[in-house]
Amino acid sequence: MRVSVRVFELEDFDLDATMRSGQAFRWRQDGIQWxxxxxxxWVRLSREAGATVLRAExxxxxxxxxxxxxxxxxxxxxxxxxxxxxxxxxxxxxVNRWRGLRLLRQDPWECLATFILSSTKQIVxxxxxxxxxxxxFGTPILTDPNGIVFRAFPTPTQVAEASEASLRECKMxxxxxxxxxxxxxxxxxxxxxxxxxxxxxxxxxxxLMDLPGVGPKIADCVLLFALGFQEAFPIDVWVARxxxxxxxxxxxxxxxxxxxxxxxxxxxxxxxxxQYLFHHIRMLSKxx
DNA sequence: TTCCAGGGTAAGC
DNA sequence: GCTTACCATGGA
Numbered sequence: 001m002r003v004s005v006r007v008f009e010l011e012d013f014d015l016d017a018t019m020r021s022g023q024a025f026r027w028r029q030d031g032i033q034w035x036x037x038x039x040x041x042w043v044r045l046s047r048e049a050g051a052t053v054l055r056a057e058x059x060x061x062x063x064x065x066x067x068x069x070x071x072x073x074x075x076x077x078x079x080x081x082x083x084x085x086x087x088x089x090x091x092x093x094x095v096n097r098w099r100g101l102r103l104l105r106q107d108p109w110e111c112l113a114t115f116i117l118s119s120t121k122q123i124v125x126x127x128x129x130x131x132x133x134x135x136x137f138g139t140p141i142l143t144d145p146n147g148i149v150f151r152a153f154p155t156p157t158q159v160a161e162a163s164e165a166s167l168r169e170c171k172m173x174x175x176x177x178x179x180x181x182x183x184x185x186x187x188x189x190x191x192x193x194x195x196x197x198x199x200x201x202x203x204x205x206x207x208l209m210d211l212p213g214v215g216p217k218i219a220d221c222v223l224l225f226a227l228g229f230q231e232a233f234p235i236d237v238w239v240a241r242x243x244x245x246x247x248x249x250x251x252x253x254x255x256x257x258x259x260x261x262x263x264x265x266x267x268x269x270x271x272x273x274x275q276y277l278f279h280h281i282r283m284l285s286k287x288x
Numbered sequence: 289t290t291c292c293a294g295g296g297t298a299a300g301c
Numbered sequence: 302g303c304t305t306a307c308c309a310t311g312g313a
Contacts, residue, residue: 120296121295125310126294128311171310174310213296218294254304
């Protein structure tokens with residue numbers, strides 16, 4: 001297979017932490033290499049320990065790498081983001097440990113679909129469900145030397161034309177009906193995900209929450225991981241736990257109260273702060 | 289075996 | 302407005 005190779009000078013970028021932080025579910029690690037699919041491209045990324053360069057391979061071949069710059073957000077200055085964080089002990093600890101963790105800018109449909117599948121699932125299981133969905137319904141891109149077929153994420157139309165029973169065979173359970181309903185709303189044009197980028201946060205959020213299977217948390221994930229709203233603050237069980245334990249001294253707090261606190265405390269870069277907190281506490285709990 | 293997972297929904301207070 | 306049961310599935 002013929003691939004294009006390019007090396008990028010890159011500071012403040014922890015590829016492992018970024019790919020491991022539970023925002024995208026199709027990347028696989030092999031040594032220092034991360035292999036995945038972005039849009040309709042097979043991609044392999046690697047970064048030597050301590051190196052200042054990121055090596056990227058693409059199939060099909062390309063001259064213009066703007067799509068990768070966009071996906072990895074090369075233009076985002078992490079220093080500017082972190083400078084605007086509140087200086088509280090927990091967040092400082094997370095940043096000191098995981099500096100270089102980045103937000104990706106994913107395709108809105110893929111992000112919406114995968115987070116609909118994420119509800120009350122461990123990240124490993126989400127990866128398995130998403131892989132099954134892509135294997136069954138995605139358009140092939142290439143077959144690697146090991147015989148593994150890489151496929152694009154299924155389009156809204158490809159999912160909309162599937163039966164609920166065939167989706168359930170991908171082990172997504174009750175989430176199948178939600179995914180199918182959303183695929184229909186996107187594929188028939190009644191919801192234009194791209195147009196949400198240009199709307200105010202609360203309007204875009206309300207439009208997402210109007211979808212079946214999409215509540216506050218999943219809406220915030222799509223706003224943050226795909227639509228560029230860096231103040232969106234998804235609160236899952238892990239983030240709720242770290243907020244209660246370290247910002248409310250373990251006292252019981254309702255979810256709406258946590259959302260209000262997060263917006264006021266973390267400010268315009270709340271989404272980045274959330275990702276650092278989420279990754280930090282998950283890595284701490286793994287060791288024990 | 290039992291608990292829990294990057295939740296949402298509807299029914300019941 | 303807030304709490305609860307339920308929704309499938311499988312990892313730990």
